[in-house]
Amino acid sequence: MKRFFSPAQLAHAPAHELHNGGFTNYAETPARAAAILAAIGGAEEPADHGDAPILAVHDAEYVRFLRQAPAAWAAAGRSGDAIPYAFPVVGRRPLRLDRIDAQMGRYSFDATTPITAQTWASAYGSAQSALAATHAVLAGERAAFALCRPPGHHAGADYCGGYCHLNVAAIAAQAARDAGHARVAILDIDYHHGNGTQDIFWHRGDVFYASVHADPATDYPFYWGHADEIGEGEGEGATINLPLPHGTQLAAFRAAQATALDAITRFGATFLVVSFGADTWEGDPISHFALRTQDYAVLARDIAGFGLPTTIVMEGGYAVDALGDNVVRFLSGFDPADLGI
Template sequence: MRLFFDPRQLAHAPTQELHNGAFVPYAETPARAEAFCAQLHAIESPTDHQDTPILRVHDAGYIEYLKTAHARWVAAGRQGDVLGYVWPVVGRRNLNLTRIDALAGRYSMDSSTPLTADSWTSAYWSTQCALSALDAVLAGDSVAVGLCRPPGHHAGADYLGGYCFINQAAVAAQAARDAGIERVAILDIDYHHGNGTQDIFWDRGDVFYGSVHADPATDFPFYWGHADERGEGEGEGATLNFPLPQGTTLTAFRAAQAKALDAIARFAPGLLIVSFGADTFAGDPIANFAIQTHDYAILASDIAAVGLPTVIVTEGGYAVDALGDNLASFLSGF
């Protein structure tokens, strides 16, 4: 099993985020990636695929914002990290605004995702890891892993949020389509719903998105991930959500995942992308499921049994001391 990581993914290191009405220490720390790597061996450096596959998924204006926002923030006399404070509501007017404060709201969905001078670099190399894992699978490997940090599944085509800047799963899925894979499936098993991934493929029938996650009636991101969201147009039925209550253990999670895998099998994709989040762990500080470390091998074995070429990209997981063990357990199931 080939694994990909780049040290530049550690550079993104905000000190704090706005969460539940107060500034708190930033949860998505570089220590998460260090925990991944500490438990794994023979990690490879990714190939640089440049911006082209990213721009196949993300809006060009948004990518330019990621590249330049911090410098513009400093030039405007601001200190610290870029963080929006005003957001356009539904029905927003996409005016040609240039003030950095307006752009910070235009291109974000929350106030928990500060953008630093290094965010673009780290997100860029995180995405190259996912693309390099895809290369390995397209070349014949049965499974390969992008150790992606920052994560990606909350990032939409033109917005950041939920600690995410570039949607690695979506970029890899589109790159697979561009490489000739006719149908791609994404299975998202992070505690939080991957709203960005759902948005990107909402009206497309060539990419299936199935997610098992905490009920958005009680958990972030609230406005996406409800069971009645199934896509529209050509994508109707190609989105499938399984929201679960807080406190969910392996039995219920595994049953929901089995339903998602059955739907994926019926979709008959040529490739599976797994957005794996270890924030389903019982000890995660910002989540409320009760999955145990040894459970991850069981979940992964169920996924492997479907028999599809698989690219794994890492998403959330904030119990840093257990994160390496949880990821190693999951990978052992393959």
């Protein structure tokens, strides 16, 4: 299986995040990517497909903000990473607000996603990795893996959050659409709901979004991912959410994933993007499911059995010591011989 990763993705390294009412060490560290790279035996550096595929998904003013926020933060006399602290609670009027503090809140939905001087380069590299994997599949590979770090599924068209700045799954799906696939599906099997991905395609009927995740009644991102959310307008029926309780083990997770895959089949997708998070593992420090390492191959074989051309993008997973093994086991379900399992 082809695997892609840009060294620029290691540069993004915020010091702290605001979590559960206090500042703590940033959980989405470069060590995550390093552990996965070591386990999978390295990856190809992606070709540069430019800004256009990013701008096909993300608002141009938001992209400009991501590029310029660190300089504006420094110009305001701030040290350290840029972290928002003020948010518009009800809607977001199209106001022209020049102060960086206002812009941080305008383009963020939480305080867990700092922006550093290196964030844009890392997020851009993450998007290029997703695009490289997608183009490999479009060229005939059965499946390809993008080691995306920072991850992406919490980022909306014009906001960041949940450690995510650019939505790599959405960028990959749109690239497949632009290459001629009339119906594309995204299967999100990270512990947390991919609110940004859902938002991006909420009103569209050409990209199906299916998510298996922790119940947002108890878990982040709280305000998205409930079972009654199915899309609106042309997108009505093109979203399915399958929330699960704390302690979920393989049988229940596999059954929910099967429901999602059946819905994708009925939708008629000809290309699949998998948002894979290993934070569903039983020892993950910020999550509460109970999947075991060997379970990931089972889940992957179920997905691969549907036979769709598949781009796999990396999302969460914060137990660094186990992360590489969990990723290898998942990828083995698509190509056991290639990974020696």
